[in-house]
Amino acid sequence: MVRGPFQAALPRARCAGFLVIENVRQTYDGVEALRDVSLAVAPGEILCLLGASGCGKTTLLRLAAGVEAPSGGRILLDGVEVAGPTNFVPPEKRGVGLVFQDYALFPHMTVLENVMFGLRHLPQAQARELAMRGLARVALDHYADSYPQLLSGGEQQRVALARALAPRPSVILMDEPFSNLDQRLRESIREETMTLLREEGISAVVVTHDPEEAMHIADRIALMRKGEIVQTGTAEDLYFCPESLFAARFFCDLNELEAQAQGGEVITPLGTFAAPHIPDGPCVVCIRPQALLFDTDRGGIESTITARRFLGRVDRLRVKVPGIEQDVHARLRDARAFRPGQIVRLAVDARDVLVFPQRDHDKGKAGA
Amino acid sequence: MISLRTISARFANGTAGLPAVSLLVAALVAAPVISLAILAAKGSGDLWPHLAAYVLPQAISDTLLLLVGTGVLVIVIGTSAAWLVTAYEFPGRHFFQWALLLPLAMPTYIIAYAYLDLLHPIGPVQTALRAALGLSSPRDLILPDIRSMGGCILLFGFVLYPYVYFSTRAMFVMQMANLVEVGRTLGAGSLGIFLRVALPLARPAIAVGTSLALMDALNDIGASEFLGVRTMTVSIYSTWVNRSNLPGAAQIALIMLALVIALILIERFARRRQSYAGSTQRARRLVPERLRGVKALGAWLACALPIFIGFVAPALYLFVEALARLRFAGLSSSLLTQIGNTVLISALATIVSLALGLVLAFTARMMRNAVTDVILRVASLGYALPGTVLAIGLLGPLALMDDAIASVSELLTGRTTGLVMSASGVALIYAYVARFLTISTGNVESGLSRLSLSLDHAARTLGESAGGVSRRIHLPLISPALASAALLVFVDCMKELPATLLLRPLNFETLATHLYGEAARGTYEDGSIAALAIVLFGLLPMILLARTSRAPKKAGLHMPQREGVAHG
Numbered sequence: 001m002v003r004g005p006f007q008a009a010l011p012r013a014r015c016a017g018f019l020v021i022e023n024v025r026q027t028y029d030g031v032e033a034l035r036d037v038s039l040a041v042a043p044g045e046i047l048c049l050l051g052a053s054g055c056g057k058t059t060l061l062r063l064a065a066g067v068e069a070p071s072g073g074r075i076l077l078d079g080v081e082v083a084g085p086t087n088f089v090p091p092e093k094r095g096v097g098l099v100f101q102d103y104a105l106f107p108h109m110t111v112l113e114n115v116m117f118g119l120r121h122l123p124q125a126q127a128r129e130l131a132m133r134g135l136a137r138v139a140l141d142h143y144a145d146s147y148p149q150l151l152s153g154g155e156q157q158r159v160a161l162a163r164a165l166a167p168r169p170s171v172i173l174m175d176e177p178f179s180n181l182d183q184r185l186r187e188s189i190r191e192e193t194m195t196l197l198r199e200e201g202i203s204a205v206v207v208t209h210d211p212e213e214a215m216h217i218a219d220r221i222a223l224m225r226k227g228e229i230v231q232t233g234t235a236e237d238l239y240f241c242p243e244s245l246f247a248a249r250f251f252c253d254l255n256e257l258e259a260q261a262q263g264g265e266v267i268t269p270l271g272t273f274a275a276p277h278i279p280d281g282p283c284v285v286c287i288r289p290q291a292l293l294f295d296t297d298r299g300g301i302e303s304t305i306t307a308r309r310f311l312g313r314v315d316r317l318r319v320k321v322p323g324i325e326q327d328v329h330a331r332l333r334d335a336r337a338f339r340p341g342q343i344v345r346l347a348v349d350a351r352d353v354l355v356f357p358q359r360d361h362d363k364g365k366a367g368a
Numbered sequence: 369m370i371s372l373r374t375i376s377a378r379f380a381n382g383t384a385g386l387p388a389v390s391l392l393v394a395a396l397v398a399a400p401v402i403s404l405a406i407l408a409a410k411g412s413g414d415l416w417p418h419l420a421a422y423v424l425p426q427a428i429s430d431t432l433l434l435l436v437g438t439g440v441l442v443i444v445i446g447t448s449a450a451w452l453v454t455a456y457e458f459p460g461r462h463f464f465q466w467a468l469l470l471p472l473a474m475p476t477y478i479i480a481y482a483y484l485d486l487l488h489p490i491g492p493v494q495t496a497l498r499a500a501l502g503l504s505s506p507r508d509l510i511l512p513d514i515r516s517m518g519g520c521i522l523l524f525g526f527v528l529y530p531y532v533y534f535s536t537r538a539m540f541v542m543q544m545a546n547l548v549e550v551g552r553t554l555g556a557g558s559l560g561i562f563l564r565v566a567l568p569l570a571r572p573a574i575a576v577g578t579s580l581a582l583m584d585a586l587n588d589i590g591a592s593e594f595l596g597v598r599t600m601t602v603s604i605y606s607t608w609v610n611r612s613n614l615p616g617a618a619q620i621a622l623i624m625l626a627l628v629i630a631l632i633l634i635e636r637f638a639r640r641r642q643s644y645a646g647s648t649q650r651a652r653r654l655v656p657e658r659l660r661g662v663k664a665l666g667a668w669l670a671c672a673l674p675i676f677i678g679f680v681a682p683a684l685y686l687f688v689e690a691l692a693r694l695r696f697a698g699l700s701s702s703l704l705t706q707i708g709n710t711v712l713i714s715a716l717a718t719i720v721s722l723a724l725g726l727v728l729a730f731t732a733r734m735m736r737n738a739v740t741d742v743i744l745r746v747a748s749l750g751y752a753l754p755g756t757v758l759a760i761g762l763l764g765p766l767a768l769m770d771d772a773i774a775s776v777s778e779l780l781t782g783r784t785t786g787l788v789m790s791a792s793g794v795a796l797i798y799a800y801v802a803r804f805l806t807i808s809t810g811n812v813e814s815g816l817s818r819l820s821l822s823l824d825h826a827a828r829t830l831g832e833s834a835g836g837v838s839r840r841i842h843l844p845l846i847s848p849a850l851a852s853a854a855l856l857v858f859v860d861c862m863k864e865l866p867a868t869l870l871l872r873p874l875n876f877e878t879l880a881t882h883l884y885g886e887a888a889r890g891t892y893e894d895g896s897i898a899a900l901a902i903v904l905f906g907l908l909p910m911i912l913l914a915r916t917s918r919a920p921k922k923a924g925l926h927m928p929q930r931e932g933v934a935h936g
Contacts, residue, residue: 067825091828092836098829104822108844117840118830160826167831 016043017078017095017170017203019064024073026059026227033059034227036073041171046197046204048214050250051224057207060224061173064205065098066091078170097164097172101179103156105148111135111159112144118167134162137196154185161193165200172197174206178213190216211251215239223247245284245356254286255328258358266355269323270301270348275355282358291352292319292330294338300347303328305338319346387740390731393724394746397802400753400761404625407618407764415616419607427603427620431627433517434524434592434599435582441525442581443574445674446532450570451562452671454540455548457656458664464671465537466914471678472530473906475863477590477880478899479527480520481887482682484594485689487514492685520595524585526678531584532577534913539573540566545654558657572639579635586628587754589866590884600624601866604756608870614763621757628752683903689896703882703897710878713793714861717800721857722850724801725808730838733816748809750802755866758799762871766795791873799867804860808853815849816842856909863902 019041026034034056041047049057062068064075066082066089074084077096082089091098105114115134119127135141138158140151148156157177164172177193178186194217197204208214214221215235222232231243242248245256259266261278268285275283293300294317306327307318315335318327328346338344452458453465471479487493489506497511498504513519551565567574592599600620608617659667728747731740750758766789774784789795819842827837843850865880872881879898886895 062825065825065829067828090833091825092831092833094829096829098826100820100822100826102820102822104820104826106823106827106841106845117827117832120831163826163830169829173829 016201017041018043018076019171019203019205020074020076020079021060021064022074022076024060024063024070024075026056026063026068027071032227034063034070037227037229039222039229039232041203041205043203044201046194046206046217046219048218048221049205049207049224050209050211050214050221052209055224056227057224058175061098061175061205061207064171065096065173066094067098095167095169095171097167097169099157099160099164099172099174099177101176103148103160103180105156105159105163107147107149110145110147111140111151114148114159115163115166117163131162131166134166135159137165138162138192153181154189157181157189158192161196165196165202169202171203171205174204176207176209179208179210215251223250242354245286245359248286248354248356252286252288253329254288254354255292257285257287257324259283259285261355261357269321270328270346273348273350273353273355278355278357284356284358286354286356287328287348288352289316289329289331291349292328292332293347293349294330294332294335294344296345296347300345303344303346305340305342305344307340308335308338310336319344321346386727386731387735387743389724389727390740390743390747393728393805394743396765396798397747397750397805399765400758400802401625401749402761403764404618404621404757404761407615407760408622410615415611415613416619419616419619423603423607424620424623426598427600428623430517430592430597431586431599431601431624434520434597435585435631437517437521438524438528438585439578439582441521442529442532443578445525445529446577446581447536447567447570447574449529449671449674450533450537450540451566452667454537454654455558455562455566455656456659456667458659458667460668460671461656464675466910467675468533468671469530469910469913470675470680470907471527472913473903473910474527474679474682475590475865475880475902475906476524476527476584476588477594477865477884477887478686478902479523479678479682480591480594481883481895481899482685483514483519483523484887486681486685487511515594515596517597520592520597523591523595524581524588526674528581528584529674529678531581532574535573535577535580536570539570541654548654575635575638579631582631583628583752583754586624586631587756587866589756589869590887594887600627601754601756604760605866605869608760614760618760621760624754624757628754628757632752683900686896686900686903690900693894693896699897702877706877706879706882706898707901709876710862710880713796713878714800714858716793717797717804717861718854718858720797720801721805721808722812722854724805725812725853726850728805728809729812729816730842732813733842734834744809748806751804751806753803755799755803755864755868756870758803759867759870762795762799762802766790766798790871793873793876795871796868796873799871800857800861800864803864803867804857807856807860811849811853811856812846815846819845852909852912855912859905859909862905 019039021037021039024034024037025032037056037060039047039060049060051057059068063070063083069088070083072085075082077094081087082094105111106117109117112128112131112135115131116127119130122130132141132144135144138161140155140158140162143151143155143159148159151159157180160177178190181189190213206214206217218235220232220234221238222229223238224230225246231238231247233241238247239251242251248254257268257270259268260281261275261283262280264274264276264278266273266275266278266283266285270287273285301321303322304320305317306320309316314331314333315338317330317332317335317338319330321328332338449464449468453461453468485491494506494511498506498508514523547565547569548561551561556564586599586601588599589601589605593602593605600623604617604620604624607613607620724747728744732744753761766787769789770787773788774786778784789798823841823845824837827841828834832840862878863880865884868878868881869884872878877885879902883895883898883902886898
């Protein structure tokens with residue numbers, strides 16, 4: 001027996017859903033969009049699928065929603081297989097909510113009719129009442145009889161959310177839900193949405209390409225690349241302990257220096273750093289821009305400032321370091337005292353340095 | 369291991385019947401072509417040497433000459449009119465923008481019919497000329513006869529150029545602004561821009577428009593016959609009807625089909641690099657250059673002339689004649705019957721076309737793959753089949769169906785039936801649907817393509833089945849596209865002449881066949897009311913076109929949509 005959202009005619013107590021993805025593959029015309037992806041979303045958890053465009057994150061979301069069938073692997077919702085070798089539950093029977101980047105509001109229906117769309121199993125009056133309550137929840141009940149085109153982007157986004165939540169899905173899936181909003185609006189809508197989801201205790205999978213956004217909203221982040229999940233963990237895990245150069249680059253603009261590791265150490269023109277688990281041989285030393293310290297009592301390497309740019313919260317400096325071909329860039333608060341041409345003594349905070357063994361596919365960006 | 373196809377079939381549950389129906393539709397459209405080949409293979413017996421020696425050479429050369437002449441003329445008139453109203457500002461420009469479409473409302477057989485009478489030695493034009501020149505006898509003023517190849521090309525050019533005008537203008541409006549401005553800064557003058565930038569860029573659009581115009585020319589039966597041009601269509605008709613030689617007609621039809629295929633291949637070749645046309649940066653409208661004085665007058669005349677020759681003069685003539693006829697004889701009851709027949713049969717064909725168009729377009733949206741692609745292609749073949757060719761091809765399948773119906777009826781009731789399909793008008797509806805299905809499929813498809821797939825997916829995750837999504841989301845949202853498809857198919861059915869002539873039930877007259885009969889008998893004035901009625905109905909889609917061409921993204925209403933909708 002497949003559990004659907006509408007088994008009971010009356011709203012049931014919500015139980016947050018439990019989504020498991022096991023060894024899922026997806027191939028389009030011989031091209032692998034997803035290869036062997038496994039992932040679990042705990043009840044009530046908010047998980048972000050993070051990656052560049054074309055990495056397969058949206059495909060994974062669509063497979064979970066059931067609007068596409070996987071080429072291989074299994075998907076389980078609350079322990080029940082909804083997609084597998086012998087089983088496929090269509091989206092209308094899955095009980096998942098889906099929110100799109102373009103919101104996908106039905107233009108020929110009013111806001112209220114949109115929200116009532118998923119409540120057809122209920123008597124009209126009850127559906128209306130529930131939908132109105134949902135709209136009130138996103139503070140849009142006064143727009144119930146308007147058509148969605150008349151609403152602003154942020155309001156449309158909230159209607160889409162209310163519509164997806166109305167049938168009380170066990171999991172809500174959101175595809176770049178905030179990327180069509182301008183930046184100021186985005187932050188406030190994001191906060192509101194996440195507060196709502198946490199209050200409802202609903203499980204959510206949110207697709208985004210923006211690492212900062214992922215850190216803002218996620219309990220856990222799954223970082224994807226070329227159809228695979230490269231690392232899963234909390235924002236801190238991914239930021240401080242990236243397992244690969246790719247993951248490190250995704251969360252930070254790094255100064256990358258090619259060097260040789262030897263005996264758990266690596267020597268660079270900016271100093272010697274510990275590289276305890278790195279095998280001897282070529283490696284990449286990554287220094288975060290904020291790791292560079294200027295004219296402190298720790299001493300340092302004599303270097304020349306080549307450019308400074310004021311960016312508000314921080315200033316960005318370019319520095320010519322002897323022995324490093326390209327300029328090193330640094331971020332510094334209140335750097336107005338520094339001028340291009342000025343000689344400074346540059347030191348490095350070793351806590352913000354990461355070392356990775358060099359792999360072929362990492363080449364090209366090193367030293368940037 | 370379960371295949372992807374079965375999974376996607378399960379995903380689209382509730383719509384499993386769609387591909388089956390689509391396949392059936394494609395088979396029904398393909399049937400006439402297959403049957404034609406079989407018929408032609410049987411040979412025409414003794415008549416073939418006669419056909420090969422006396423009929424075919426002239427039919428082929430006349431047809432080719434007509435196509436080349438018409439092609440050149442529609443390109444010249446269509447592109448220059450489109451460029452004038454896009455690139456220049458002059459008095460009347462906004463009026464011309466839509467008025468240049470008017471001749472589309474005038475079927476070729478009606479314009480020929482009108483001009484035969486207008487330019488007759490004792491018709492209004494020559495009479496007025498003689499009066500102006502002070503001549504008394506028609507013999508004193510010998511003008512070139514309109515009943516000639518040259519006259520036919522001229523009339524076809526002035527009535528078919530809007531196909532080229534429409535497709536080219538859409539291209540000029542949407543694609544050109546930046547390129548034209550860059551060209552100007554690089555020192556190209558107005559004419560240089562037109563010849564070196566605009567025309568080459570518009571080549572794909574010109575190819576599409578010209579091929580549509582030529583399909584229409586090839587399809588024509590009335591005009592070429594009235595004007596004494598023995599095209600292949602005319603030869604097919606006379607071989608079948610006058611000589612009662614069906615295999616012979618089928619052989620000519622098969623050669624004509626080869627000509628159609630050649631035409632399509634040429635069109636494909638001419639727009640082989642169409643990709644650059646659709647891929648330019650954000651569309652911006654060209655700011656037109658203001659013309660003054662003689663130049664403005666020249667532009668005005670260049671736009672007014674095609675409208676006058678292609679629409680105003682013949683329409684005015686029909687109006688005057690029809691009015692006189694109504695005063696003299698009133699509206700005859702037979703004409704009312706013909707109007708009723710025309711509307712009924714066209715409406716039925718429209719309903720069937722829309723229903724099948726919906727099935728095909730939904731199939732394409734829900735399960736686009738190589739198989740459904742082929743099905744769609746085949747199902748839209750009919751538009752390329754000239755009416756006479758289609759009619760001959762349909763005879764075989766229709767006879768088979770009649771036989772089947774008769775044997776079933778004999779089995780059930782003990783009595784045989786007659787030729788149910790042919791005698792009931794079902795044959796006619798079959799022909800109309802086969803020919804105009806592309807219009808409804810194309811309109812529904814382009815309507816659907818504007819609906820983001822995320823609407824479908826949102827509805828599905830909110831608990832709606834695939835069929836329910838079509839009913840509750842797609843249908844309401846594409847109703848404008850459906851309405852315009854209905855209008856276009858209806859009017860095309862009303863105007864259809866060649867297939868109607870050959871497939872109508874005995875003693876069943878539509879406005880078009882009535883007009884053809886009157887013209888064939890030489891009793892022109894009796895046909896004027898029918899002709900006027902057809903033109904008036906034909907104006908309806910013109911109004912639609914004029915309205916939508918303000919937003920040229922919706923262009924292609926009358927154009928068969930040969931390209932599929934990209935899978936989102």
